[in-house]
Amino acid sequence: MSLFNRLYTSFATLSTGLFLLAGGFFGMARPAWSQDHLLFCNNPEKIRISGVYADTLLKAGEKYTVFYHYKNVTGVSGNFVVALHGAVAKPLRFTARQGFANPQNDPPLAGRQAMARFLSSVDKSFVGKQGAGRFTHRVGDRNVVSGVLSVQCDQPTRLRLYFRHDKWTVPGARVIAVATPRxxxxxxxxxxxxxxxxxxxxxxxxxxxxxxxxxxxxxxxxxxxxxxxxxxxxxxxxxxxxxxxxxxxxxxxxxxxxxxxxxxxxxxxxxxxxxxxxxxxxxxxxxxxxxxxxxxx
The missing domain is CATH 2.60.120.260 (Galactose-binding domain-like)
Structure with missing residues (x-):
């Protein structure tokens, strides 16, 4: 079975070379758990051009919850990517708890679906054999891409969210960090x-x-x-x-x-x-x- 099919949704895929270690199941909410940081990624709110919309560094061993919610108004479809890239020359090992909404044109329903899937998910372990991993959404014009993702890496890791390519950072892009977000x-x-x-x-x-x-x-x-x-x-x-x-x-x-x-x-x-x-x-x-x-x- 492909990595794509082993994930619990059909709208987010894993890049080649990222190996899923542990499975999970869906349909039951999980209790709250401790986390070290909340990363709020919603500036700017709309995807107007291709490029990087969030770029930050994650510390090894600390758990981050990444929240993002953007509307694509570029007039074209494209891939929205959540990318992790380790800082050392060895495989990247990380756990992730995923809540990804189906790309759709209703912002409240997309946000609600992402959170429901996040609360229903479990932590899964991954290995990025090339020192990196990514989750990809295919987003149509006027669609919203909404997600909540917790991640904990075994090494310092660069997190980037981008639309279509990562050649430059779009104007106004910023990540807001909140400590002890529980x-x-x-x-x-x-x-x-x-x-x-x-x-x-x-x-x-x-x-x-x-x-x-x-x-x-x-x-x-x-x-x-x-x-x-x-x-x-x-x-x-x-x-x-x-x-x-x-x-x-x-x-x-x-x-x-x-x-x-x-x-x-x-x-x-x-x-x-x-x-x-x-x-x-x-x-x-x-x-x-x-x-x-x-x-x-």
Whole structure:
């Protein structure tokens, strides 16, 4: 079976010479995990010319989550490539957790699909025999390329995202790095305090001023409530149309895209012995913050 077919999607391929070591399966969300850095790649937002849209160095042994979301407005189709190139003359060994959307012309749906696939994926191990590896999307004109990828390399590695070729860097291209991109939040509900709220996606003090949302950051909610009581989690986009993708005790859930300031129920569930855990992350193509309300019903 080809490398192309061994991946869980038909829209991202691996370059020749990159060997997949470990398989995985799809359809079940995974819990949040630790990560060292979040790399936000969305400047500029539109692909207007061919070239490099992100270029940065990854430290050996550290885990990076790479978020990207671009719309192709060049008028032509082409390959969008996520490229890794090791700094030493030996095979590049790395693990990757992939969330790649099908190229499509609906930005919110592309972003939601990428995040859902990322939360449903597992870490896989690869070897780039020539010291490099890459993931390739075929992107049509007016299509959106959206992805969330975690990667950890065994050596210093150059990461580049480019459209059609990597001969030059396009004007305005930049990567915004966010340290410790995971937030653990405890939500305690009781008869005396039966409603709590929390906003996700809102940049925090000290973050880069060019960051208009914490896209790709993991929020892990641990919900405590009296056993047997039913808990409802609702959400409302506060900055424009939005939605929610998340793992509820390991089960993947996705909302529709809803207009700004409207409320929707994301899920209801009775509190059992396992407790209640929600992991979610802001995705591309929509607006933040999104307000979550946790309540006993």
């Amino acid at each position: 937030r653990e939040v405890e939500i305690a509900l009781s008869t005396a305090s039966d409603r709590k709220s929390f906003r996700i996606g809102q940049p925090e003090a000290g973050m880069n001023r060019r960051l208009d949302g914490t896209y790709g950051m993991l929020y892990a909610f641990k919900i405590a409530a009296p056993q047997g009581r039913r808990v409802r989690v609702s959400f409302s986009p506060r900055g424009g149309k939005g939605g929610l993708v998340g793992s509820v005790n390991g089960d993947l859930r996705q909302s529709n895209i809803v207009p700004a300031a409207q409320w929707r129920v994301f899920f209801e569930q009775s509190m059992g012995k396992r407790g209640l855990n929600l992991t979610t992350a802001p995705f591309g193509g929509v607006f933040y913050p999104v307000e979550l309300v946790f309540q006993l019903i």
